[in-house]
Amino acid sequence: MFSPALEALVDALRCLPGVGPKSAQRMALHLLERDREGAQVLALALGEAAERVGRCQRCRNLTEAPVCAICEDPRREAAVLCVVETPADVLAIEQAGGYRGRYFVLMGHLSPIDGIGPEDIGLDRLQTLVQEQGVEEVILATNPTAEGEATAWYLTDLLAADGVRMSRIAHGVPLGGELEYVDGNTLMHAFSGRLPVSR
Amino acid sequence: MFSPALEALVDALRCLPGVGPKSAQRMALHLLERDREGAQVLALALGEAAERVGRCQRCRNLTEAPVCAICEDPRREAAVLCVVETPADVLAIEQAGGYRGRYFVLMGHLSPIDGIGPEDIGLDRLQTLVQEQGVEEVILATNPTAEGEATAWYLTDLLAADGVRMSRIAHGVPLGGELEYVDGNTLMHAFSGRLPVSR
Known part of the structure; x- marks a missing residue:
């Protein structure tokens, strides 16, 4: 219909x-007309x-340098390592601010059904990193999905032997969220993960 | 936050x-990761x-050839010319099927406020085309917006002297639409444009 x-x-x-197809057409015409x-x-x-x-040699995040800007930054604590699934997760955490450690980007999660095993998400390199670079705490920030949880459990087992402190980010009712609209799973998670308060 | x-x-x-910004980020990461x-x-x-x-020399539609495929097609009736605002309109009409004439693409509409006058939408070329290439009917298919209507009226005046048959595509209740959900303007238009029926 259009020209080649x-x-x-x-x-x-x-x-x-x-x-x-419709958006692609709109985009193409917009670019060519305007x-x-x-x-x-x-x-x-x-x-x-x-x-x-390509990927950062140290944390596997996307970068065109051999080592990414966060890994290169001397002000970031080398002793704290946050494990996430994707570069977008790194960005979300950075934009939230407050985290001063470094990252390790799995570029996916364990998924035996799709043939994605530990090596495909760089767990061998993660283990070497934890053992050799003075990492004291690993924060597991994989997604709270079945695969993300499984990956977090696998990592807990894998790194336990290295004597490193392991933690998982909290899951529960989001700030500003209304209990009424929060799904049941999240709500049950929030109850079982309740923290003591006192005054 | 990301690499340059x-x-x-x-x-x-x-x-x-x-x-x-969010979609752009998602698109960039998708392309680079996958x-x-x-x-x-x-x-x-x-x-x-x-x-x-570029533009077709004859109808102003987008094409990389000097003259577009529709204008080149000898099976299209040269005597019928449909005037539309954009290449997307040509595509919509072609996809609907049934129209066998040719097109003229204004690439916009008259809009004095934005400084868009008759020359900017190629009306001089349209007039030459109508006068010199044996066009017998001009179908005005500009959008039923204020600017589209104004453009259609302007064209009616412009081409009236050339003795060409002019028509405007029908506006009214869309097929499959329910009267209940059609806006008042369209409904009034449908009433004033009613056609006689008989059996």
Whole structure:
């Protein structure tokens, strides 16, 4: 229906998550009718990133340097390591502020059904890191899903022998959330994880 | 927070319509974690399209050829010309099927407030086309918005002198729509545009 170059662009845009045929068409026409410069800039940025961005040698986060900025930062505590599933999790924690330790990014979670084992999420490297770089506390911040929980349990077993302090981030009612609208699982989790208070 | 190449990609993705900072981040991470090939293909397609796609000399639709496929097609009736605002409108009509004439794409509508006058939407070329290429009917399919209507009225005046048959596509209750949920303007339009029936 469109010309071949336009068709190719609409097809290529569909590799973006959440972009179906209609949005892809809208995006392609928008770029060509109103923002050719943006299209060129995006083409360059995509090429650059796809070619140059790799993983941090230490924490496996995405970066084009050999070691990422957080691992390089001398002000971050090397003794505290937070294990997360994805780079987006690192970003969410950094944006919340307050955490001053370092990260280890699994780039996934254990999932035997999909053939994802310990090596695929870098657990061998994590163990070496914990043993050799003076890590004193490992904070497990994998997602509270079945796979995330399983990964957290696996890690607890794996690192227990190294004498490192292990903790799991708290799960419960979100701040500003209303009990009425919180799902039952979360609510039960909040009850079983209750903390003593006193005055 | 991210590495510079990743930041640049997230920023560049925001030139896409409907993509805010969160979606841009999700798209960038998706491409880098899971679809580098897609990213490369998209980079190429964007560069190609931004560089090569221009406008059809005859109908102003987007194409990388001098004249677009619809204008080149000898099976399309040259005597009927449908005037639309954007290439997306051409696509919508083509997908509906049934229309066998050709198009003229304004690439916008008259909008004195934004400084968009007759020349900016190619009305001089449209008039030449109508006068010189044996057009017998012009179907006005601009949007039923204030600017679209104004453009349609302007066109009616402009082409009246050329002795060409002019028509406006019908506006009313959409098929499958329920009267109950149709807005008042559309309903009034449907009443005033009622057609005689008989058996």
